Amino acid sequence: QVQLVESGGGLVQPGGSLRLSCKASKSLIGINRTAWYRRAPGKVRELVALIDTAGYTNYADSVKGRFTISKDTEKNAVYLQMNNLTLEDTAVYYCRVGSAGWGTSDWGQGTQVTVSS
Numbered sequence: 001q002v003q004l005v006e007s008g009g010g011l012v013q014p015g016g017s018l019r020l021s022c023k024a025s026k027s028l029i030g031i032n033r034t035a036w037y038r039r040a041p042g043k044v045r046e047l048v049a050l051i052d053t054a055g056y057t058n059y060a061d062s063v064k065g066r067f068t069i070s071k072d073t074e075k076n077a078v079y080l081q082m083n084n085l086t087l088e089d090t091a092v093y094y095c096r097v098g099s100a101g102w103g104t105s106d107w108g109q110g111t112q113v114t115v116s117s
Helices: none
Strands: 004-007 010-012 018-024 033-039 046-052 057-059 067-072 077-082 091-098 105-107 111-115
Touching: 004 091, 018 033, 018 091, 018 111, 033 067, 033 077, 046 067, 046 077, 057 067, 077 091
Parallel strands: 010 111
Antiparallel strands: 004 018, 018 077, 033 046, 033 091, 046 057, 067 077, 091 105, 091 111
C-alpha cells in the first residue's frame, strides 16, 4: 500500500494557475499508473490526467491544453500544473497510483481547489 499526500490546493481567481503535488510514501518506480482525479460539488469523481511508466499521458477533454501531469521518481512525487483555471475547475483533487488497468490502487485524501472571483 502507498500512502499519498496531496498539497497545493487553494483559492485562485479565474485565469490563474496552481500546481498540485502528490507525495508518495515509497518509490513510484514500478508503479504503472499515476493519475489525478477530481470531484466537483454535486458531480461524480472524474479522471483529470494520467501518466504511465512509458510516459503516455491522457487528459480529460475539459483540461487539455491547460493542465499538465508529470512525475519525479527521485522525489516520489506526482504533479499537476493547472493553468488558465476556470470556475468549472473548482473541485477536490485526488491523486491515485496503481497497477495497469487499476487492478490495485491507492488514493490520497484530496486537496481543495476553488476558482472564484
